[in-house]
Amino acid sequence: MNLACIPAYNEESTIQDVVKKTLPHVDKVIVCDDGSTDNTAKLAKEAGAIVISQNNEGYGAAISTLFEQARKENAQIMVTLDGDGQHNPDQIPLLINAITTHNVDVVIGSRFLDDKTSAPGYRKTGIKIITSASNYGTNFKVTDSQSGFRAYSKDAIDAIHPTEQGMSVSTEILLKISNKGLSVAEVPIIVSYEGDTSEQHSVSHGVSVLVNTIKYVSIKHPLQFYGIPGIVLLIAGIIMGGIFLDAYLNAQKIFYGSLLASIMSFLLGAILVVTSILLFSMANLIRDRN
Ligand SMILES: Nc1nc2c(ncn2[C@@H]2O[C@H](COP(=O)(O)OP(=O)(O)OP(=O)(O)O)[C@@H](O)[C@H]2O)c(=O)[nH]1
Ligand SMILES: [Mg+2]
Known part of the structure; x- marks a missing residue:
């Protein structure tokens, strides 16, 4: 019918x-x-x-x-x-x-x-x-x-x-x-x-x-959508943290801007990476159950 x-x-x-x-x-x-x-x-x-x-x-x-x-x-x-x-x-x-x-x-x-x-x-x-x-x-x-x-x-x-x-x-x-x-x-x-x-x-x-x-x-595609931007942000956080440390240790200057940006970028990057791993595992679990 x-x-x-x-x-x-x-x-x-x-x-x-x-x-x-x-x-x-x-x-x-x-x-x-x-x-x-x-x-x-x-x-x-x-x-x-x-x-x-x-x-x-x-x-x-x-x-x-x-x-x-x-x-x-x-x-x-x-x-x-x-x-x-x-x-x-x-x-x-x-x-x-x-x-x-x-x-x-x-x-x-x-x-x-x-x-x-x-x-x-x-x-x-x-x-x-x-x-x-x-x-x-x-x-x-x-x-x-x-x-x-x-x-x-x-x-x-x-x-x-x-x-x-x-x-x-x-x-x-x-x-x-x-x-x-x-x-x-x-x-x-x-x-x-x-x-x-x-x-x-x-x-x-x-x-x-x-x-x-x-x-x-x-x-x-959680690894592409969340994982890659997450890794980019983590790396950016580490670089900005490095710039901050470099200025602090070599010239005793504290750049609050780069400190804040480094922490934010690192945290956001970490959240995205964890999200991508969680979504990736969940997607696999759901696929197995279907
Ligand atoms: N049951 C139900 N039908 C709906 C609802 N909204 C729209 N429709 C029906 O779904 C069909 C498509 O909706 P349209 O609003 O015309 O969507 P569309 O064709 O993508 O958009 P337009 O180009 O604006 O016409 C029509 O037959 C509508 O009557 C709804 O909330 N419930
Ligand atoms: Mg219509």
Whole structure:
């Protein structure tokens, strides 16, 4: 059985159309309505979707619920797409075919693969920066790490248990796909940006997703992210300490500035080195348990 799963928050102007256009391509459509204050749930049900409601827990929490539901329904394939009409449901077969004919576990609909999508410039740049950061943490490269238009095989549905509540779930899932050794492919999709106005909103979202992406990637590579800067700071601390001692012993001059900088640098360096070792051990432990 193939499922389409749609996270939706206040999408009453588009949800019906999205559900109706999605239904012909799958066996069931499930909408996770996140405590919308408009008629999203009612309209989705009327259009033929099964509606799961939760209480404003965020995009990631909705995706996690939808994975859970797909496991309950024993789905062979789950396609996720947005409820705001930005994705074209007629492209669902493209994603499903990539799974069935090429035997991959996860297919990502990418708006940048053949660059037909005219995403607003700042958003394009933001997504590309986040995608580069995310690619650093995975053993594959994608062009659109933030796409919500994806398809998952049964193996992927069973293996992935997202925990991020917000938009960073897209990155979290990619890292989990990589850790579990699942295979990934991208297909080009068209994303509509008509009537798009949420600039400020998307900048703050973008920044928080980038910070979370760096968090994930830094946990994956703790020695590079914390260990190397830590060692650099330790060495800087030792050099500045040397300068201080040299001035004190040879000229009886006390440079408080270099004393303070040396202590700070040394302490921060030590903290970073210890952090990197702890994270490295924790990452290994978690990998062993998975
Ligand atoms: N369940 C749930 N869905 C959400 C939440 N926030 C957004 N969504 C849905 O997730 C999909 C993508 O959200 P958008 O805000 O459009 O994110 P985006 O497409 O990356 O950003 P834009 O380019 O601004 O549209 C839409 O279907 C939203 O209705 C939420 O908190 N809970
Ligand atoms: Mg959108």
